[in-house]
Structures are given as structure tokens and as C-alpha cells.
Amino acid sequence: MKLQTVNGSRNLITGREICWVLLLSALAFFAFYFNAYFSPGFQGMLGYELRTAISQIQGYFNAVDRGSTLLWDPYYFQYTPRAPHAPIYSPVTIALVLTHRLVGLAEIGLLLLALLAILALIQISCAATMFVLLRYGGLGFLPAAFGGLVYAYNHQTFVHGIRHGPDRVSAWLLAPLFLLAFFKALEASSAQRRRLFAALSALFLGIAFISNGDVKPTVYFCIFMVVFALCRDTKVLRNLALLGIVFLLAAGVFMVQALPTVYALPYIERGIYSTYYQDMVGSIHPVSFLLTHVSTAFSRYYPWGLHWEHSVEFSLSAFMLVVLGFFALRRHPWRWAIIISLLVSAVWIMGRHTPLGPALWRLMTVFSLRNPSRMAALLYFCYAVLAGLGLERLLRGSRSPVSILALSCIPAGVILLYVFNPLAVPIRYLIWMIFSYLVILAISFGWAPRPTAWLLVVAFLLERTTIGVSLYESNPADTTEFYRYDEIYSTQARVRPILADPDYRDFRAYFKGEELPFAFSQQSYSGAFIDGIRPVFPMTLDEEMVTVAWLRDELQSARDWSNPIWDVFNVKYFVDLPVGAGSRLERLRRVDERLWVNPHAEREFFLRYRSELIENDEEFLERLKIRDYSPQTTVYINSADRRHLLPPADSMEGGEIRVVRRKPDEAVLEVNLPREAYIVFSEIWFFPWQAEINGRRTPLLRAYNALQAVRVEPGRHQVRFFFNSRHWRFVLPAAISGLTCLLLIAIVIVGHRRLRREGEPGVPDRS
Secondary structure (H helix, E strand, O other): OOEEEOOOOOOOOOOOHHHHHHHHHHHHHHHHHHHHHOHHHHHHOOOHHHHHHHHHHHHHHHHHHHHOOOOOEEOOOOEHOOOOOOOOOOHHHHHHHHHHHOOOOHHHHHHHHHHHHHHHHHHHHHHHHHHHHHHOOOOOHHHHHHHHHHHHHOOOHHHHHHOOOHHHHHHHHHHHHHHHHHHHHOOOOOOOHHHHHHHHHHHHHHHHHHOOOHHHHHHHHHHHHHHHHHHHHOHHHHHHHHHHHHHHHHHHHHHHHHHHHHHHHHEEEEHHHHOHHHHHHOOOHHHHHHHOOOOOOOOOOOOOOOOOOOOOOOOHHHHHHHHHHHHHHHHHOOOHHHHHHHHHHHHHHHHHOOOOHHHHHHHHHHHHHHOOHHHHHHHHHHHHHHHHHHHHHHHOOOHHHHHHHHHHHHHHHHHHHHHHHHOOOOOHHHHHEEEEEEEEHHHHHHOOOHHHHHHHHHHHHHHHHHHHHHHHHOOOOOOOOOOOHHHOOOOOOOOOOHHOOEEEEEOOEEEEEOOOOOOOOHHHHHHHHHHOOOOOOOOOOOOHHHHHHHHHOOOOOOOOOOOHHHHOOOOOEOOOOOOOOOEEEEOOOOOOOOOOEEEOOOOOOOEEEEEEEEEOOOHHHHHHHHOOOOOOEEEEEEHHHHOOOOOOOOOOOOOOEEEEEEEEEOOEEEEEEEEEEEEEEEEEHHHHHOEEEEEEOOOEEEEOOOOOEEEEEEEEEEEEEEEEEOOOHHHHHHHHHHHHHHHHHHHHHHHHHHHHHOOOOOOOOOO
């Protein structure tokens, strides 16, 4: 492939070069992920950290197997587009679901291996896409290859991969591609080429948004695109107009996930609550910002805090080349874009520790961003460019006493840190940093030939390798405990008694495991998903339905495990309850030291012949708190549905419900009622859910503040509850995304053919 660089020269990227880069990237992956992939039973915790992604995909498999839509997730009570770990429109997730339909991946071991294999391929390929971009930036083979390694193997991509799975790392894979296409669109010599590369950039950018369950990294690369367009010397207005078109078209591709997210926000916690402290909690103090480049041990959040991502740990060997890159930057066309992006990244990451904190928070709120330290995605991209430039400068024989002096400050400072706090800086970091400095020094002053710069790649691979390193030292996400694969994905003792109940699939379970981290109680959730147990509350996510979260918080704070509200919420099983002073347990039956059973739990569908109005959520919660209500006999209807209240009933007995068909997104019932009544469905109320009686649409009421109900006349009827995946609010974004993708693909194909026919120079060919 011939690539015209920013300097106007022509680089020929051969298949051999790509193969070498992929080989180097594979070696880096092997070195960095050795314990995670090759420790016995995945004891390096990679499998453990992927538990939520696995449980989410298991939910998709379950939906496919039962012939239902993938849009509604019965485990998380939400649209799939809000699921943070495995967005359904991601190419990775689609590929897994299709593979499951063809060959079957329901067995957890196969699914885990598939996820790990995809993660490996994506991360290895990240180095190759960045290599192509850096070659376009005018760098030689070795500097571009090294920059690709720096980009693909750093703390942020590492923890994104092992914590959230392949989908989030996909954004890192695609970013160099949409940036390259955008750069070429800005520099196009004709309108035809401009259209072609703008369409290609928008297509890659839109797919990056869809692929990534957490859009933040992609947004940060968009910030770089804005800075780059502003920093070009000529035609700034045209550049910004072109960028606006790219963003608009990429947004069109993203609509299939973005619009349902917008629909969901008013109903979920994240849409209701956005506080300065919550959104800016990941801000890093200026001193910590510098120190966490050396080691996460200097972050107050890590390793014992919950916010494992709040670090900018970076390779010390590579960082010395980053410093050299600054001295080579002044003549590079990207210089101002890199410098400004670095400043923006630093200020953003420090967040509330800067005077701009409130303004940054408002900006983050507008774009639904949080955790300022995740801007490290853009920071590391700039570091990769600078590392490549630094190595290029070294290979060209440029000497500068000032730069060498500046460079020596890094090993000197790290040595001091090691002397005063040896536990914070692993000795291998120090050894390979000093080795790299000596190599740079020797090449700079002609004491060693320039080809010995390959040793810097070796130092980079060995500095953070996990080969021969203990699990405690190698795990970047949780350094407290390590579990074997079979320990994590086998049925646990705390849920075996539930599985022994023949009717366990008809009821929900409540897990309260924060006090038992040593027993990895949170894993009970994903273990429950895989075993077919449905938790009443999902894992702690800010995507939870706000009405459900309010109820959960009220019950948990009061330790009221015998409140009758548990009955109507279909909760029969309570696992790992704290049973200390103040806990109410009088209506429960203890099975063993872990499990309590609620014998009064209602089935998924039940009848009520009385109703009462509640004016607002606060009133219901207050009555819930003091138990001033009778959920066993009365259905409490939201004020918006006041016209559907039943008159007082003389009798509350009689009536039959038979479940004809039940899928995650649908339930069909046959009922026989002696008098007018409500049928309550213990699924969370949400606007896409609808109801029919005898094939005719009927109002779906909000009952008990969060559940679904319909009012049914006496006699025999067929009642259907269903999640309407053909609702116009779903069809519209899917149509927009599909048509936008087809338009962009057509522009790229037609434009490429026209340019090849015209023989315009610089058009990619097959050579």
C-alpha cells in the first residue's frame, strides 16, 4: 500500500512490514498478558474481570435461544444499548451471538475462550493501525512500530481490556483509522478525494462509537480531531466544516445506540443524578498525576479503592523517548495539535484540582462523560506519537546536550522514588528504565550503532512483562485475591439450595454481598445469571432504573428483609443477608448460613381486586418505610393512571392465571376472573413494554411504583405483555443508522472506483 505522508513523500507499507508489526505486537501481548492468559485456570484474574461481559452475553444467548428480541435485558432491567459491558450493536457481540446460533457457545468455558481470543486479536491489531497512522506521519518503520506498541500496550488499554472485554478496546483499534482518513480528507487535492476520505472517516468513527460500550475514549479522540482542524495553517473554516460533516454522519451511524440511550436517561439513575463529586471523582492531583506515570501505587484510589482506572501509569522506558519526541516536534506538521491535546488532557485529568473544574464538569455533563482520568486515552495517543518521533530523532543521529540532560532527570527521579519508597516502584521498572537510558545515551554520542535501537523495543517488552512475575505484581485491576477459573465459574454453595428448588426459575433472588469480598460474593450475580437465577436488583450500576434503585436503597438502609414489598417483587431467595442488630427477618425462613427463603413471595403474575392511588414516588417510599400499606391485598397505582382505579371489592378470592408462553420480552396468559381485577406482572415498568387483552391494546399501568399491571374485565381472556421492539423509537434510530452506513459505503466504493479510473495519484492500490 502506497501512502503519501504529511510531508508529501511516499511511504510504501508492505505486507512484510505489517507482518513484522503484528509479530512484535503479539510478543508484547504475550509479555504483558502472560499471567492473565497462561496462569493455571486463568488465575491472573482475566476471566474473573470479564465476568460481567460474560453474564451479559449469556443473557443475549438466552434471548436468542428463547426466540425473543435482544433489545430488552431481563437481568439489568434496561435497554441493551445502556448495557456498559457488551453493547448489542458492537460487531464483537454480534459475531458472538451469530456464532452461538451456528455452533453454540453457551458453555461458559467456550465463551470465555472466545472472548479472550477476540480481545487478543483486537489488542494486537491496535499496534498495526497506529503503525499505519505514524507511517503516514512521516516516521520510519522502527519508530512507527514502536509508537504502535506504546499506543496498544499501556495501563489504560490494559485495564479497559481485562475489565470490560473486547468491545471497549475496539475504540482504540479504530481510532487511528478514522484519524488517518480525516487527515487525508483535509489534505485532499480534489473534491472527489475529500468526499471519499470524509465518508471513510465518518464510517470508522460511527462504528467506533457503536463498538464501544463506553463512548468516552472515542469522544476524546474526537477532541483531538477538533484541535487538529483548528491547528492547520490554512483553510480553518473549511476544515471545521468538513469535521462537522464527519461528526454528523458518524452520529447518524451511532443513532442505533445513541437514541435509545437518550430515551432511557430520564428513567435511570445516571439521567436523574449528576453531581460534581460523582462525575469528577476520578480527578488526579497534579503531584499524583506525575507520580502515577511511574506506578499506580502512587494513586490514592489504587489498589484498595474502587476506582481502579484512575491512574496514568506509563512505561518508563518509553517515556524517555516521549521526552526526546518533544525536541523533534517543532518541525512536525502535527506539533500544535499534539501540544494542545497534551495540555487539554492534563487539565482534564486533573479536573477538580484545577480552576477549570466546574467548567469541565458542565462540559462532561453535556456529553454524558465522567471520570476525568479516562482522558488518558488521548494522553497515551499523544505519547505514542512523541515516542515514535523521539526514536526517529535518535536514529537520525541528532544530538543535543540539553535534551540528554533533560532525559537524565527521569531515571534520577525514579531512583530517588525507589530509594525512599522501594515498595512503590518494582525493581524491574527501574532496571529496564536505566537500560533504556544507557542505550539512548550510547546511540546519541555514537558509542553504539543506530541499529541497537531495537534494544529499546526489548526493554519495553520486558519492563512490564508478567513472565516470571507474581500474580500480585502483574494484575492491574485487583491485587487482593486470585481465583482459579473453576472456582469462579462453577455453581457456588450459596446458590445450590436455590437450584434445588424445582420452581426457582419462577422467582427472583436478592444478593447482599458487600461484606464478603473474600468470598467474591459479587460473582454470585454472574453465577446467578449463568445458572438462570434472576436477581431482583442488578449489579451496582448507574444505569439502574431510578424507581427500583430508590426502593432498593430504602429497604437496604432499613435492613427490612421482611417488608411485604418483597412479595410483590417476586423475591423468594435472600443470599448473604447482614443479620445484625436492627435487621427484620420475621417473615423469612432460614435454610442455611447463607440463604433465607420468603415463603410469601408472589409468582411472576398475580391478581389484585383492590386498588389505591399514590400521588408520587416520595409518598410510596414513605409509606414503604413505615409499612403503611397492604401490598398483599391492594395494588398501588401511580397517579398518572388514576382513571383506571377499581371500585372497592367485596371479595379478594377466586380467579385463575395460566402462563401459556413466557420469553424474556413476552408473556402470554390465559385468565378466568369472577370479577374485574388487576393482573400484576413483576417486571419493571418501562415505556416500550405494552399489553394486549384478547389481541386489543390496553393501557399498561405502573403498579407499586415500579411494576406493570393491566385492568381486566370479568370472564376468560388472553392477556399479553410484550416488549415492543418495533416501537417507532427503536425503528427510527435503526433506520437512520442503517441508511447512513449504506450511504457512506456507497460513497467510498463509488469514489474509489472513479479515482482509480482517472488514475489519480495517491489512491490506495493493492501493491
